[in-house]
Amino acid sequence: MSAIPRLTMEQLPDGLAALLRPRVERLGYLGEFFRCTANQPDALEAFYRLTEALKATVPDRLTEVVALSVATKLDNAYERNQHERLCVKLGYGADWVRAVERLDPADAVLAPDEQAVQRLVLGALERAGKDCLALVDAVAERTDPQVAVGVLMLIGRYAMHATIVNALDLAPPVAGIFEAAAR
Structure with a gap:
């Protein structure tokens, strides 16, 4: 067990608890990621608000390409x-x-904008963002500059999540769809 306390909803500052309450009610639980990162309540609130702001400006399918690609790669x-x-x-x-x-960004199942986003995700992760300008421009040309910058910020957001989860050895709160199908 980690030395990092797992905080409960009752232990959260009121503002953070109010912010997370709709999510907890929808999911039925306060995930261990939030229970751990709540030890930095102001930073967790900023992380949550960043996530919501990016979800409001990057189309859902592209957000999910970033989320799944980063999670799989890391x-x-x-x-x-x-x-x-x-x-x-x-x-x-x-x-x-x-x-x-x-x-595999060349996968024909993926739309051209999704392929461009996945190329950017993989390039940015593999090269720590270096030599990625052509990949950023490809996303901007297929979408728009606001989405391209949003994708870059989402890569950082999901990489941060992966780093925290992996460092704290947090178990997934739910099975993946392929795991569930195999049962």
């Missing part, structure tokens, strides 16, 4: 499993999820 089953389920709920289907998780 071996973050915690986030991958949750986003697999979200993608199915959004109607993208298991074949689309599987295509994204193959980490």
